[in-house]
Amino acid sequence: MTAIVSIKNLSKQFGNFDALAGVNLEINEGEVVCILGPSGSGKSTLIRCINQLEDFDSASEVKIGGIDITAGKTVRADVGMVFQSFNLFPHMTIRENINLAPLRVKRMSEQQANAIADGLMRRVGIAAQAEKYPSQLSGGQQQRVAIARVLAMEPRVILFDEPTSALDPEMVGEVLDVMRDMAKSGVTMLVVTHEMGFARQVADRVIFMDAGKIVEAGKPAQIFDEPSQQRTRDFVNAVLQQ
Amino acid sequence: MTRLASVLNRVWAGYCSRLPQILYSLLMQPTTLRFIGFSNFFVRISVLAVMYSGSAFAAELSVGANVGNVPWEFQDENGDYVGFEIDLVTEVGRRLDMNVEIINIPFSGLFSAVQSGRIDIAISSITITERRLESVAFVQPYYDSAQSLTVDSGSDITSLDDMRGKVVAVDTGSTGDIWTLENASRFGFSEIRRFEGLVPAMLDVQSGRVDGYISDIPGLEYFIRDKPYFKVVQRIETGERYSMVLARGNPLADQVNNVISELKRSGFVAELHRSWFGSVPLASSSTVSVVDRPISASVGGRDGGFAQTFLNWSVLLNSMPLLLSGFGITLLLGAIGILCGLVLGLFLSLVRLYGVWPASLATKVYIDIFRSIPILVLLIVVYYAPPFAGIQLSAFTAAAIALTLVSAAYTAEIFRAGIEAIPAGQFEACRALSLSYRHTMTDVILPQAVRVVIPPLTNNCINVIKDTALASVVAMPDLLKQANQAQALEANPTPLIAAAFIYIALLWPLVGLVGRLEQRFRQEYYR
Numbered sequence: 001m002t003a004i005v006s007i008k009n010l011s012k013q014f015g016n017f018d019a020l021a022g023v024n025l026e027i028n029e030g031e032v033v034c035i036l037g038p039s040g041s042g043k044s045t046l047i048r049c050i051n052q053l054e055d056f057d058s059a060s061e062v063k064i065g066g067i068d069i070t071a072g073k074t075v076r077a078d079v080g081m082v083f084q085s086f087n088l089f090p091h092m093t094i095r096e097n098i099n100l101a102p103l104r105v106k107r108m109s110e111q112q113a114n115a116i117a118d119g120l121m122r123r124v125g126i127a128a129q130a131e132k133y134p135s136q137l138s139g140g141q142q143q144r145v146a147i148a149r150v151l152a153m154e155p156r157v158i159l160f161d162e163p164t165s166a167l168d169p170e171m172v173g174e175v176l177d178v179m180r181d182m183a184k185s186g187v188t189m190l191v192v193t194h195e196m197g198f199a200r201q202v203a204d205r206v207i208f209m210d211a212g213k214i215v216e217a218g219k220p221a222q223i224f225d226e227p228s229q230q231r232t233r234d235f236v237n238a239v240l241q242q
Numbered sequence: 243m244t245r246l247a248s249v250l251n252r253v254w255a256g257y258c259s260r261l262p263q264i265l266y267s268l269l270m271q272p273t274t275l276r277f278i279g280f281s282n283f284f285v286r287i288s289v290l291a292v293m294y295s296g297s298a299f300a301a302e303l304s305v306g307a308n309v310g311n312v313p314w315e316f317q318d319e320n321g322d323y324v325g326f327e328i329d330l331v332t333e334v335g336r337r338l339d340m341n342v343e344i345i346n347i348p349f350s351g352l353f354s355a356v357q358s359g360r361i362d363i364a365i366s367s368i369t370i371t372e373r374r375l376e377s378v379a380f381v382q383p384y385y386d387s388a389q390s391l392t393v394d395s396g397s398d399i400t401s402l403d404d405m406r407g408k409v410v411a412v413d414t415g416s417t418g419d420i421w422t423l424e425n426a427s428r429f430g431f432s433e434i435r436r437f438e439g440l441v442p443a444m445l446d447v448q449s450g451r452v453d454g455y456i457s458d459i460p461g462l463e464y465f466i467r468d469k470p471y472f473k474v475v476q477r478i479e480t481g482e483r484y485s486m487v488l489a490r491g492n493p494l495a496d497q498v499n500n501v502i503s504e505l506k507r508s509g510f511v512a513e514l515h516r517s518w519f520g521s522v523p524l525a526s527s528s529t530v531s532v533v534d535r536p537i538s539a540s541v542g543g544r545d546g547g548f549a550q551t552f553l554n555w556s557v558l559l560n561s562m563p564l565l566l567s568g569f570g571i572t573l574l575l576g577a578i579g580i581l582c583g584l585v586l587g588l589f590l591s592l593v594r595l596y597g598v599w600p601a602s603l604a605t606k607v608y609i610d611i612f613r614s615i616p617i618l619v620l621l622i623v624v625y626y627a628p629p630f631a632g633i634q635l636s637a638f639t640a641a642a643i644a645l646t647l648v649s650a651a652y653t654a655e656i657f658r659a660g661i662e663a664i665p666a667g668q669f670e671a672c673r674a675l676s677l678s679y680r681h682t683m684t685d686v687i688l689p690q691a692v693r694v695v696i697p698p699l700t701n702n703c704i705n706v707i708k709d710t711a712l713a714s715v716v717a718m719p720d721l722l723k724q725a726n727q728a729q730a731l732e733a734n735p736t737p738l739i740a741a742a743f744i745y746i747a748l749l750w751p752l753v754g755l756v757g758r759l760e761q762r763f764r765q766e767y768y769r
Contacts, residue, residue, distance in 0.1 A: 052673070053670055053673060053674070077676040079674075081670075081674040083670065083671065083674075087667035087668060087670060087671035088671075089668065089671070089685075089686050091690050100675070100677070100685060101675040104677055104681045105677060105678075105681075149675070150674075150675075153675065
């Protein structure tokens with residue numbers, strides 16, 4: 001097993017506040033890792049650092065596929081990201097949203113890109129919406145478009161930043177179904193989520209974070225059923241009682 | 243090299259010593275002040291329309307004069323109105339037992355002011371012409387004048403015959419303008435440039451943009467008496483005579499005429515001539531001898547009714563070619579200002595937002611300065627300052643540059659607001675997809691920003707087109723300038739009204755377009 005993401009001693013401050021305080025993490029190819037934790041625990045900041053949307057302390061080390069991004073190298077094409085608020089391009093159709101990066105970054109032909117997009121839209125179940133604009137779609141559909149847009153670039157790892165938190169409850173399922181299929185097909189995924197059911201069922205590993213640190217990591221059954229730390233137990237109990 | 247250095251030195255010294263005075267005199271020109279607001283143009287028309295029915299009070303004699311027209315009517319160092327015609331009209335008022343009130347009105351606006359009743363009498367060394375007699379009334383003349391050709395002292399031109407292929411300056415709608423038009427082919431002038439008064443025209447003679455200036459000889463001789471860098475090289479006999487203008491059918495005209503007869507007989511007018519020109523007029527001149535009031539040779543003339551005055555069909559037809567050529571210039575100048583302003587403004591906004599800090603700061607300073615400077619001031623600086631450094635800009639280039647510089651500053655701010663209105667998530671999505679900076683801008687950010695900025699941008703376009711009217715101050719024959727000239731030639735305000743309608747016809751659809759675009763973009767994706 002090779003580590004696609006390798007993080008050593010990752011730290012970041014917002015002013016005097018330690019958003020991340022020495023995080024160590026390795027993610028292997030084909031692995032699905034879910035990150036849990038209360039808000040402000042640093043889980044979103046962690047994945048934004050991996051995707052270079054945030055700077056971090058120079059003493060830290062972040063490697064993607066063996067390349068050190070701390071040194072300023074850009075390997076962003078290897079990393080895809082699905083945002084909580086979708087961030088689709090509102091002035092483009094669904095197809096144009098998916099095609100943009102393959103056309104501009106990978107310099108694919110229109111034909112090639114369209115073929116890939118068609119396959120992806122079928123895979124996430126939005127083939128009928130290809131020529132519509134994002135505002136004409138439901139939230140669940142929009143998030144599935146965002147996932148297809150990321151998949152089109154064939155990244156080695158996909159980061160999910162609370163992908164279902166902005167959705168109406170009845171739409172959460174359709175997005176999780178797509179993510180479950182991706183996990184089955186071997187996509188490497190790092191998912192920040194509050195969906196305990198999904199984490200328990202899909203994740204190879206669950207990480208619990210608090211106060212910028214990884215408190216506990218392990219198999220889902222271990223974290224949910226017999227956590228070793230009191231803070232993990234409190235959090236899991238609180239969420240499950242909702 | 244030494245020679246070049248000494249030339250530069252001289253140019254620079256001249257520039258430093260004279261520029262402030264020149265700018266001051268230009269800005270204080272009544273004609274210039276008039277152009278500071280384009281809205282004045284409409285205000286003037288509405289004032290004319292409102293005042294049309296009402297006459298001035300009986301005990302008041304309102305006299306319109308193009309103040310600054312030496313030595314006929316100008317301001318002395320105390321700011322008081324003085325001059326040959328000021329003295330004459332004041333004496334006329336005294337003898338008629340009326341209080342004279344002088345109102346400063348640019349030359350081309352005097353005729354409509356008389357016709358509308360805004361003023362009772364217009365003075366400003368106004369020449370009696372057949373065409374003017376069709377629209378207004380004159381009293382008997384009191385000065386026999388001529389035109390003159392004035393050139394820079396260093397020029398080789400010694401007479402009109404040397405003006406073949408040269409550029410000649412005139413005053414908009416003046417008798418010099420009329421004479422030059424009629425004789426343009428005979429003397430082979432390459433171009434006629436129209437100015438709003440003596441000072442700007444003389445500045446362009448000095449800068450070499452025009453080769454000679456054709457204007458009334460008395461004013462020129464008075465003006466250059468302490469300016470050895472100009473010389474009058476030829477007197478052009480036109481047989482023209484100056485008089486006062488009143489509205490057709492105004493009974494006051496006969497009373498004023500009678501008073502002038504008295505004043506001539508008593509030697510008052512001849513004495514004015516002696517005191518203002520330092521010479522005794524010929525006994526045969528109209529300054530001394532009593533003559534008849536001039537009457538229009540054509541039957542009827544224009545009766546001065548509302549429609550005849552403001553919506554005169556024959557005047558409109560006569561002035562249409564002028565108006566259309568002016569419309570073309572306005573469109574071209576507006577289009578250049580808008581397009582160049584758009585490109586430069588977009589560039590500035592990107593530097594301001596994403597440039598390294600010194601560039602960003604410089605851009606911010608540029609934007610702030612050019613948004614606070616009145617276009618008119620900028621135009622005058624761009625037009626009159628570079629010649630002192632040896633750079634010659636045509637009026638069109640100067641106007642295009644001034645419009646572009648200001649338009650770019652406004653456009654930059656509009657684009658900046660548009661880009662800043664795009665949510666941060668759009669930038670993050672682009673970065674996460676590895677899009678380059680260029681593609682992020684051209685494919686994602688700018689297409690969305692454009693939709694946000696279209697309404698304010700179109701408003702800016704409307705302003706630029708309106709601001710082209712300011713170009714007439716540097717003798718650009720734009721729509722407003724041509725309307726003014728046509729108005730003075732015909733002594734009738736119809737061309738101004740027509741120009742107003744042309745502006746409206748041009749800008750109204752643009753205003754409508756803004757609304758439609760706003761609606762379309764909303765429907766497209768922000769449901």
